[in-house]
Amino acid sequence: MQQLSAEDFLDRMQQLILNSAMNSTYKLALVLSITDAAVLKCADPGAVGADGLCRIALADVAREFLRIYWPQRLAYPGSRPGVKPTVLSQSFNRRGGRDSRDAVFNLIDKAVKALRVKRPAARLETYDQFAAADKRAGDQLASRCATLIRKNPLRYIARDAAFLFESDGSQIVMAASSLRLLVRFRPIISELAQTRWISHLFSLEKNRELLGETAELQLRSFLFAPERDALLEGIRTALIEAAGDERCFYCGASLRNKPQHVDHFLPFSRYAHTRIFNFVLACPRCNCSKSNWLADLQHVEHWVRRNSDQGRELLELSRDTAPAGALEVADMALALYRLAGGHAEPLWKKSGASGLTYDPGLYAAEIVPLLQNNRENMTRLADARP
């Protein structure tokens, strides 16, 4: 297992991604899934073994694989009138029509159909909703998907990805330093992989009519933004109800009768799971300005207070929208801030202030203890859940 410098790691990742969309999108999906599974893993205090290696179960990689493809199997709305919404082709396969649907789409469709019979009213728009509706079905689907990944693309990517991981078929093994680099560079990795994915779909003859003059941004949000309008609307309503007012979390401006954004407190580009505890209400200005940055100390203090004051309401309100994720988000916050402190990353202050703060001392002295405290609060809250 190699220990690479950040420069060499990025160079190899770039080659891996650029080489990964020759025929289909499976290899890209695997690179993204491994990255996202690594993000989750880095929040696990026992992630690194005594041998300095991290082991990630292939079933956990498969869950991320399912999360990515879940919305993509739905029909893409045609780019102009008269074009029938159709499922996008993802690969250069020979057969046309229904038969050419990707194996992962068939796997998901079959599982959804089976669960529908048992739970006709369940919302099954995302893998998380599916797994929440029936945990056993969720685990079973992840295990079937792991089998699929093992056949293709895992073994086809093995040589190009040897710098990153080894696999024995049931888990992937990587150096602790590689895990940290995956988490640190997730924004770049996902951006490049998504761009490569999009250009692959545009290059397929079969998608030509459907995509027509589609803007790249529109396709990107269809493919990679799991939070559709209805879900975001549910989250927005829940945040307002729990807070009892409509203010920007960051600058405090009243947002009554004004545009309201729901912002990922831990940026979406670094941690892409949809969890209620990771959302705050924000004005468009703060949301856009914060972008991919982690928020500064004052916002962390506010967030920890919010979680503790409104925790019970948020848990309750999460029932009809997305998983609450109180503990998962608390773990992620601790892990991501610790990691950012390790390379002295600047933090974002509310818009209108000076922008970014460069004070690496803040992490260890103030932020990490606060987030440890938040984690304890969230453990108690999760335990107290009826």
Ligand SMILES: [Zn+2]
């Ligand atoms: Zn604001």
